[in-house]
Amino acid sequence: LKPQIVPPVSNKMIHKNSFLKNQWLIAREKLLxxxxxxxxxxxxxxxxxxxxWLFRQLNFIEERPDLKITVVNPxxxxxxxxxxxxxxxxxxxxxxxxxxxxKEYSKIIF
Numbered sequence: 001l002k003p004q005i006v007p008p009v010s011n012k013m014i015h016k017n018s019f020l021k022n023q024w025l026i027a028r029e030k031l032l033x034x035x036x037x038x039x040x041x042x043x044x045x046x047x048x049x050x051x052x053w054l055f056r057q058l059n060f061i062e063e064r065p066d067l068k069i070t071v072v073n074p075x076x077x078x079x080x081x082x083x084x085x086x087x088x089x090x091x092x093x094x095x096x097x098x099x100x101x102x103k104e105y106s107k108i109i110f
Contacts, residue, residue, distance in 0.1 A: 036068040044086040071098045
């Protein structure tokens with residue numbers, strides 16, 4: 001296997017029948033089985049169309065009221081925060097639990 005980093009930029013090479021296209025579809029399928037999504041420091045930049053598409057699929061796959069979404073990001077929840085707006089737009093209808101720091105989050109999980 002060859003490691004590959006998929007950066008959050010708009011010019012990803014995700015074409016029909018490509019390796020990355022197949023990986024995105026596998027990830028979409030795996031979303032059906034998760035109980036919690038945890039985002040640490042991720043801001044959903046507007047240039048990352050494919051990642052946004054992937055997580056917006058939660059709204060189309062099936063209703064998941066049990067799905068817990070956790071965001072660890074100091075910008076989340078700030079007044080006028082673009083990051084907060086992005087998360088609320090992408091995960092419309094879901095409760096989002098947020099923490100400002102990893103230290104704060106680690107107190108909850110340990």
